[in-house]
Amino acid sequence: MPLELxxxxxxxxxxxxxxxxxxxxGWLRTAKRPKVGLRRCNHLHTGALQALLLFRPKISxxxxxxxxxxxxxxxxxxxxxxxNKQGSDPP
Amino acid sequence: xxxxxxxxxxxxxDLLASVDEGxxxxxxxxxxxxxxxxxxxxxxxxxxxSGLFDFPExxxxxxxAEDLLDQVRGGRLALDSGMTDDLLAAFDLIRGWLAHVTxxxxxxxxxxxxxxxxxxxxxxxxxxxxxxxxxxxxxxxRVISAAPQWLAWFDAEWLTETAGxxxxxxxxxxxxxxxxxxxxxxxxxxxxxxxxxxxxxxKLNVVQPQTWPTPEEYDExxxxxxxxxxxxxxVGELEYLFRxxxxxxxxxxxxxxxxxxxxxxxxxxxxxxxxxxxxxxxIDSELAADARAVLHAAxxxxxxxxxxxxxxxxxSVRHAVTAAAxxxxxxxxxxxxxxxxxxxxxVRLAGEAAPAPVPAAVAVEPVERREERADERRADDPGGQVxxxxxxxxxxxxxxxxxxxxxxxxxxxxxxxxxxxxxxEFGSRVLSRRIKDQYAGLHRIAEELQxxxxxxxxxxxxxxxxxxxxxxxxxxxxxxxxxxxxxEGEDTMADKDVIEALGDPLVHLVRNSLDHGIEPSDxxxxxxxxxxxxxxxxxxxxxxxxxxxxxxxxxxxxxxxVKRKAYEKGLISEEELETLSDSEAVDLVFRPGFSTAxxxxxxxxxxxxxxxxxxxxxxxGGAVTMKSKFGQGTYTRLRLPLSMAVTQVMVVSVSxxxxxxxxxxxxxxxxxxxxxxxxxxxxxxxxxxxxVVPVIDLARVLDMPWAPGExxxxxxxxxxxxxxxxxxxxxxxxxxxxxxxxxxxxxxxxADEFSGTALLGDGLVLLVLNMxxxxxxxxxxx
Numbered sequence: 001m002p003l004e005l006x007x008x009x010x011x012x013x014x015x016x017x018x019x020x021x022x023x024x025x026g027w028l029r030t031a032k033r034p035k036v037g038l039r040r041c042n043h044l045h046t047g048a049l050q051a052l053l054l055f056r057p058k059i060s061x062x063x064x065x066x067x068x069x070x071x072x073x074x075x076x077x078x079x080x081x082x083x084n085k086q087g088s089d090p091p
Numbered sequence: 092x093x094x095x096x097x098x099x100x101x102x103x104x105d106l107l108a109s110v111d112e113g114x115x116x117x118x119x120x121x122x123x124x125x126x127x128x129x130x131x132x133x134x135x136x137x138x139x140x141s142g143l144f145d146f147p148e149x150x151x152x153x154x155x156a157e158d159l160l161d162q163v164r165g166g167r168l169a170l171d172s173g174m175t176d177d178l179l180a181a182f183d184l185i186r187g188w189l190a191h192v193t194x195x196x197x198x199x200x201x202x203x204x205x206x207x208x209x210x211x212x213x214x215x216x217x218x219x220x221x222x223x224x225x226x227x228x229x230x231x232x233r234v235i236s237a238a239p240q241w242l243a244w245f246d247a248e249w250l251t252e253t254a255g256x257x258x259x260x261x262x263x264x265x266x267x268x269x270x271x272x273x274x275x276x277x278x279x280x281x282x283x284x285x286x287x288x289x290x291x292x293x294k295l296n297v298v299q300p301q302t303w304p305t306p307e308e309y310d311e312x313x314x315x316x317x318x319x320x321x322x323x324x325x326v327g328e329l330e331y332l333f334r335x336x337x338x339x340x341x342x343x344x345x346x347x348x349x350x351x352x353x354x355x356x357x358x359x360x361x362x363x364x365x366x367x368x369x370x371x372x373x374i375d376s377e378l379a380a381d382a383r384a385v386l387h388a389a390x391x392x393x394x395x396x397x398x399x400x401x402x403x404x405x406x407s408v409r410h411a412v413t414a415a416a417x418x419x420x421x422x423x424x425x426x427x428x429x430x431x432x433x434x435x436x437x438v439r440l441a442g443e444a445a446p447a448p449v450p451a452a453v454a455v456e457p458v459e460r461r462e463e464r465a466d467e468r469r470a471d472d473p474g475g476q477v478x479x480x481x482x483x484x485x486x487x488x489x490x491x492x493x494x495x496x497x498x499x500x501x502x503x504x505x506x507x508x509x510x511x512x513x514x515x516e517f518g519s520r521v522l523s524r525r526i527k528d529q530y531a532g533l534h535r536i537a538e539e540l541q542x543x544x545x546x547x548x549x550x551x552x553x554x555x556x557x558x559x560x561x562x563x564x565x566x567x568x569x570x571x572x573x574x575x576x577x578x579e580g581e582d583t584m585a586d587k588d589v590i591e592a593l594g595d596p597l598v599h600l601v602r603n604s605l606d607h608g609i610e611p612s613d614x615x616x617x618x619x620x621x622x623x624x625x626x627x628x629x630x631x632x633x634x635x636x637x638x639x640x641x642x643x644x645x646x647x648x649x650x651x652x653v654k655r656k657a658y659e660k661g662l663i664s665e666e667e668l669e670t671l672s673d674s675e676a677v678d679l680v681f682r683p684g685f686s687t688a689x690x691x692x693x694x695x696x697x698x699x700x701x702x703x704x705x706x707x708x709x710x711x712g713g714a715v716t717m718k719s720k721f722g723q724g725t726y727t728r729l730r731l732p733l734s735m736a737v738t739q740v741m742v743v744s745v746s747x748x749x750x751x752x753x754x755x756x757x758x759x760x761x762x763x764x765x766x767x768x769x770x771x772x773x774x775x776x777x778x779x780x781x782x783v784v785p786v787i788d789l790a791r792v793l794d795m796p797w798a799p800g801e802x803x804x805x806x807x808x809x810x811x812x813x814x815x816x817x818x819x820x821x822x823x824x825x826x827x828x829x830x831x832x833x834x835x836x837x838x839x840x841x842a843d844e845f846s847g848t849a850l851l852g853d854g855l856v857l858l859v860l861n862m863x864x865x866x867x868x869x870x871x872x873x
Binding site: 017018021022025028029043044045046047049050051053054055067071072075 | 271276279281282283284286287292295297299303306309311312314315316
């Protein structure tokens, strides 16, 4: 199971496919202060990435996957920014 | 003509008609999703089938029409009468082409030119991506001088550095702009997955929407992200990687100069607030076009009298307008707005979304288009003929026609009785002759009519054989046997009822052959046969019957084993076990409850096989025989009447009441002097050519008051039932007639001894005997 959802923390494991997007989004909607661990995540579906970008959960652990760590994590690392922050250039 | 093509043409006719009708209805009820879907499906099927043939123009044109309809279907575009005209014109053009195809098997030479204009017009409402300046810049591997606007997504510092490096090394870098469709997730596309496959990825920018929806409105299945990628991979590699989404990407190859020019030429783009300024137009073109289309549609819906009045529709319009406003970046609160406020909001929004090319174009174009179209085909043009005219007629209608032909025959036969009456009762031979002349003419027409209707019901045996190649292939793979299926005489025709009823028995027989008859390859090789077994299905017409043979070159039926099994199951007595000949033994497989299979497989061997085959074939008025040579193969022969609609019966009478007996069963009619009748074990018998034939008194069986006169010759009708000869003692023989048999229904349904009723020419009802049941009844009476 690529999603391990707890009350305020979630771990994404392996390949997160489009099938998990709805569940993940639902969890992000309800969790008050969501924290997401990406350590064991190998790939995120675009929909999952989009949800993370919208809800901006705190990222509790960095992915070990090279692509996610170098290209995707910087996008998520910006915490606390307004949801409609424009642009995506890393600061 | 290629049968596939002629089938396509026949189907095309139906599809074209349904597209036409759907489009016309759509004009009356715009936006009905069911109708749009229907038209879309027809266009889609059309495109799919046209791809089978070498008609590229046809495929391109239908593709354009399909794309337009897809947008309409998705609610991204409101269908207006201009578009409807274009669509109708497209399908009219297709109709013309297909008429040409019917005659010449190719598209007219002018097809390409004719289509080009229409394709452009059909694509116009879609935003005419083809003509856009951006895609022109996405040319194949060449260094382009102009940097695209979206280069601003890249960090200026990084761009400067990169430009410096590129200048030093005199090399180039590829940039990809990937804007996935919002609904791409539904097509199992994962843009991020594509991106991560980009080789030698240098820089990735994930472009987030200008305005995120609120968490409540957020649709997790709508892709809102875009990607700007810089890579050292070659254009060819990128084109290959993105080959399934060519319309969603833009690839450019830039050198240092291009980047520098971009950096210096548009300085405000990359200093402090590059994004907003540079990207409003971009997002505008992507999203706002949709939004404007929605607003335009909403406006039409609101201003149209009586369309949007009640709650649900109003709510949905309100929702659409709010969403469109959000997309345009001017959120509005319309929670409780009525129609009037909505119109106002729509007008305001349309104004704010200032350069609104789409609605403007829509409003203007129809006029020009109509003028252009003056020289085109008009709806009332006779047009060409597409395909041979094939009527699809409900079976019931054909059955009804057949019934009426039967009635006509009966009415016609009444004339002979009238002629007799004219002569006998009214003494006018002249009138009698004239009636008979009339009868002859009417008879000829009725016969022809009957033949014509029967012909309509005729189907080739290939319909019944069609399922076997697949069945044999699947089963032979499952059983691990190599089998070659040969079909012969597929074009033999038979009545549709026969063909339909033939299906199950044939499946039984083929399965039996595959499962029991045919040996595995190694066993065959050991027996000195070819490793691949041969299963033959053959059909041949034989007078008014059709013969279907199923034969294999398998191991055949072992008569000893069959006898032993039958004895074990109590189907035959010990004496029979000793005395039955080999051919009689083979016939045992038709006994109810017989099965030689030691194990019940899922294919056969449940003991319901062959007797079910015999029963169903006999119900059709046919017969099954099986011949087998042990070790060499089995051969099963089904003999079926060509048509079940008309049955030939022999009419006999007992105690003044007439009965029909199917002619197929009748062996002979004989008159036997009383003295030659014998009696063996309480059973009347007659010796015929050295054979003892039991005789049944039909009157007694049917409980009718009649006894043959003393010393009068006995009239005996010899029938053959289940290979057994039996004589029927009757009062008188009459002629043979063709009748249309009606099954016993209602109050008479219980009377199994009759297989049906038929109306005779003189208005009498003829009961047709079911000989099997009659014999059973005779055994009980005796």
